[in-house]
Every structure is written in C-alpha cells, then in structure tokens.
Amino acid sequence: MNTHIAAVPDRTLPVSRRDQLRSQLLATVDSLHRRRADLVSEAIIAEYVALHWLEWNGGTLRLTVTGGNICEQMRAGMN
Secondary structure, three states: OOOOOOOOOOOOOOOOHHHHHHHHHHHHHHHHHOOOHHHOOHHHHHHHHHOOOEEEEOOEEEEOHHHHHHHHHHHHHHO
C-alpha cells in the first residue's frame, strides 16, 4: 500500500520576497536603462545585488548573467 501523498502547493500562501523581486525585475531594468534609477529604492537595489541579479560596475548598475537569464525567462513567459 502506497501511503505517499504528493504535496499540493497551497495557492493561498504569500508570495516569497524573491518572487516579488522577480516580478519587478523587468520594470527595474527598464528604469535603469532609461536612467531613472531614482524610481527604484536603494533597498530594492541592495536586494538585487545580494541575489546577484544586479552588480555594480564602475559606479553603474548592470545585470549579471543570472539577472539577464531571469529577464529572458520573464519575457518568454509574457509571450
């Protein structure tokens, strides 16, 4: 008798902080490309840097390879 029950995700759980940041990444990158970093809080930028999705490069922010991959996944999900 198989008593193993597959876990069913609970859709009522709050979205994780990582998922919140992921959902905002494209808008953040767009703001940075438009040179509107003032629209993005320093705390959010710090979280992206901590996740290695953004990195500082000579005083400017840029996407890391990981951040770029996440953006590509997000864009693909929109199509």
